[in-house]
Amino acid sequence: MSQEQMEKIVALAKRRGFVYPGSEIYGGLANSWDYGPMGAQLRKNIKDSWWRTFVEEREDMVGLDGAILMNPKVWEASGHLTTFNDPLVEDKITHKRYRADHLIEEVLGESTTGMTIEAMGELIKERNLKSPEGNELTEPKHFNLMFNTFIGPVDSEAEKVYLRPETAQSIFVNFKNVIDTTRMRVPFGIAQIGKAFRNEITPGNFIFRTLEFEQMEIEYFIEEDKWEELFETWLTSMKNWAVQIGLDADKLTDLEVSKEELAHYSKRTIDLEYEFPFGVKELWGLAYRTNFDLASHQEHSGETLTYTDPQDNKRKYLPHVLEPTFGVDRTLLALLVTAYEEEELEGGDVRIVLRFKPEIAPVQVAIFPLMKKDELMSLSGSIYQNLKKMFRTDFDEGGSIGKRYRRYDEIGTPYCITVDFDSLEDSSVTVRERDSMTQERVNISDLGKWLGSRINQ
Ligand code: GAP
Numbered sequence: 268m269s270q271e272q273m274e275k276i277v278a279l280a281k282r283r284g285f286v287y288p289g290s291e292i293y294g295g296l297a298n299s300w301d302y303g304p305m306g307a308q309l310r311k312n313i314k315d316s317w318w319r320t321f322v323e324e325r326e327d328m329v330g331l332d333g334a335i336l337m338n339p340k341v342w343e344a345s346g347h348l349t350t351f352n353d354p355l356v357e358d359k360i361t362h363k364r365y366r367a368d369h370l371i372e373e374v375l376g377e378s379t380t381g382m383t384i385e386a387m388g389e390l391i392k393e394r395n396l397k398s399p400e401g402n403e404l405t406e407p408k409h410f411n412l413m414f415n416t417f418i419g420p421v422d423s424e425a426e427k428v429y430l431r432p433e434t435a436q437s438i439f440v441n442f443k444n445v446i447d448t449t450r451m452r453v454p455f456g457i458a459q460i461g462k463a464f465r466n467e468i469t470p471g472n473f474i475f476r477t478l479e480f481e482q483m484e485i486e487y488f489i490e491e492d493k494w495e496e497l498f499e500t501w502l503t504s505m506k507n508w509a510v511q512i513g514l515d516a517d518k519l520t521d522l523e524v525s526k527e528e529l530a531h532y533s534k535r536t537i538d539l540e541y542e543f544p545f546g547v548k549e550l551w552g553l554a555y556r557t558n559f560d561l562a563s564h565q566e567h568s569g570e571t572l573t574y575t576d577p578q579d580n581k582r583k584y585l586p587h588v589l590e591p592t593f594g595v596d597r598t599l600l601a602l603l604v605t606a607y608e609e610e611e612l613e614g615g616d617v618r619i620v621l622r623f624k625p626e627i628a629p630v631q632v633a634i635f636p637l638m639k640k641d642e643l644m645s646l647s648g649s650i651y652q653n654l655k656k657m658f659r660t661d662f663d664e665g666g667s668i669g670k671r672y673r674r675y676d677e678i679g680t681p682y683c684i685t686v687d688f689d690s691l692e693d694s695s696v697t698v699r700e701r702d703s704m705t706q707e708r709v710n711i712s713d714l715g716k717w718l719g720s721r722i723n724q
Contacts, residue, residue, distance in 0.1 A: 333437025344567035381527030621679030
């Protein structure tokens with residue numbers, strides 16, 4: 268898949284109400300995006316499927332919904348204040364900023380794995396590396412990716428707070444609360460869906476890397492000696508869910524993150540990468556965070572966060588943690604690029620279709636009265652009201668049936684129903700299936716069951 272394909276997907280996303288450029292009527296805001304009606308529904312479907320699979324259908328998981336603003340000491344303890352940095356260089360003329368490591372890798376072709384920021388500075392000087400505009404670069408310096416703001420009317424350091432760069436920390440700081448208020452016992456996990464913010468130096472590739480995004484994260488608390496076995500189990504569960512929502516298993520690969528590139532808290536990380544039109548890039552991650560976070564919060568807060576083994580009441584320990592982490596926006600993008608197809612039809616026509624799984628499709632059923640005649644509108648209206656209670660259903664009376672099919676193909680609706688004059692006589696309708704484009708007459712009284720057996724698989 269090419270960059271050209273990506274442009275077509277971005278255009279479709281705008282045309283059909285999946286993703287709009289942020290603040291568009293004011294000329295936009297770089298790298299910010301708004302999700303339109305189709306995008307908002309698709310995001311919800313992704314999150315619902317994730318929550319059902321990883322929380323509701325399991326006995327060893329509970330949910331949490333923590334605040335975005337947290338006590339700044341959290342970020343001191345988590346290490347984000349000191350280590351959540353990227354090496355930044357600035358064009359001395361245009362003042363545009365770049366990731367030093369990315370420039371070195373892309374322009375000089377040198378790996379920066381394990382390279383210190385000082386060594387990057389040396390290399391830039393030695394090889395006379397310039398900015399993409401051809402100008403001198405500044406010395407690389409550490410740039411912290413956390414956004415900050417101030418509580419109250421005065422912008423003083425004492426009132427400074429950060430927008431969370433990951434949702435994980437509210438899970439760690441609530442570990443004791445969850446243990447004390449539920450019957451969860453190790454091994455168990457806490458799941459959370461929520462917004463995270465990063466002042467990325469080089470955002471881009473549509474919704475792939477943005478400043479504001481949503482994460483779906485799990486912290487799975489375990490005994491230390493179980494981590495290797497459970498790491499594999501979680502990797503499999505993540506891949507199974509990918510297939511369940513309609514991602515392509517052949518486009519999903521594991522990248523073992525090298526020791527030098529591991530985040531400060533991780534002993535092992537696998538990036539689950541996906542084939543996007545702009546290259547193979549990180550989609551989700553699985554990390555073994557040891558008990559780094561609980562230990563650090565225990566030390567910084569002075570609160571005991573140890574867990575008492577219910578089998579042996581004397582044994583107290585700080586559980587270790589496996590962290591499967593998923594980005595909602597990247598999942599949505601991966602679904603869009605996987606589902607997108609331009610299909611050549613007989614006669615040379617091309618139709619654009621999103622082949623979403625029915626479970627995930629923003630609109631599952633569309634009802635079309637053949638014409639805007641009272642009898643047809645009335646019968647279609649009652650079918651619509653009835654099916655709306657069971658499926659995400661739309662009603663569309665505009666344009667030829669062919670045009671309506673194309674419209675709903677472009678948002679990935681798996682079933683379109685036409686109500687025609689025969690329907691008034693035989694109480695049946697024509698159901699057209701998106702992928703095969705086959706049509707079948709189905710009795711109106713059987714529609715709910717007929718669609719249910721195909722949509723709720
Ligand atoms: N708690 C661990 C953590 O935050 P991460 O690999 O930095 O790990 C997890 O982020 C996931 O969040 C990524 O795999 C990706 O799906 C998503 N993500 C991270 N940064 C992002 C960004 N700037 N824009 C969109 N999604 C992002």
